[in-house]
């Protein structure tokens with residue numbers, strides 16, 4: 457089921473939050489939505505979910521509109537987390553699962569499987585308010601997927617989680633994809649998108665500045681990175697013609713180069729100067745692309 461946004465615009469008074477956005481989000485894949493604060497990611501999600509009217513344009517899912525009757529096919533982890541603090545995890549999930557039309561027994565067996573997967577079966581009968589923020593987020597994630605949605609929208613799913621929990625959640629997201637779920641998620645962390653997504657979009661002031669398959673996006677960027685580790689001072693490499701950005705680190709440097717042939721020049725400039733431990737020509741990172749297209753870094 458392909459999700460298709462056609463010329464979608466959202467205005468709040470005279471401010472444009474999303475500006476003529478056209479995207480195709482392929483089914484059974486993980487699609488990454490990047491953008492600085494206020495770029496329009498959450499607004500786009502809300503429009504996809506039918507929680508907010510579009511000012512212009514259209515959104516279709518499998519050539520049909522998304523409306524309330526399809527809510528059992530869609531899962532949503534909102535940016536603003538919200539669970540009932542006084543309810544136990546079990547009562548919470550049963551309540552939310554029932555709202556999605558599930559039978560109680562099915563909810564409980566699905567819940568138990570998820571709690572096991574997240575290594576927290578003991579949370580079953582705990583009140584939500586007794587859990588840490590990160591663990592509440594896991595429960596909220598379970599509430600977004602308990603009904604096995606076909607389309608899953610995750611707004612900043614990894615924010616506020618420690619590295620172990622990030623890994624658990626990533627694994628869960630990949631497994632859901634492998635089981636046939638179409639997933640769209642937003643993140644401020646480039647490496648999450650880089651690791652998980654086949655397709656992505658970078659929004660800037662509501663407009664897509666980068667859109668496409670991860671590999672094609674990197675290839676079409678043109679610039680590459682050279683990473684040098686050496687036993688001598690490599691500072692002079694920043695003046696090699698064709699080096700556009702220079703980042704030193706303790707044992708060497710990372711150089712952004714305008715095209716692949718500049719790598720040969722750097723290689724030449726290193727010869728006879730001392731011991732070079734490693735010399736790597738690498739694809740640009742999403743962070744490199746983001747910096748150039750949006751003019752800022754998340755880091």
Ligand SMILES: Nc1ncnc2c1ncn2[C@@H]1O[C@H](COP(=O)(O)OP(=O)(O)OP(=O)(O)O)[C@@H](O)[C@H]1O
Nearest residue numbers: 468472473491492493494495496497498499500535
């Ligand atoms: N209900 C609203 N009324 C007025 N302006 C709004 C409303 N919702 C969002 N906006 C504005 O729309 C723009 C896009 O906001 P949005 O929340 O979609 O960005 P975002 O990319 O999700 O940002 P963040 O990463 O900070 O969550 C912002 O300028 C925001 O102030």
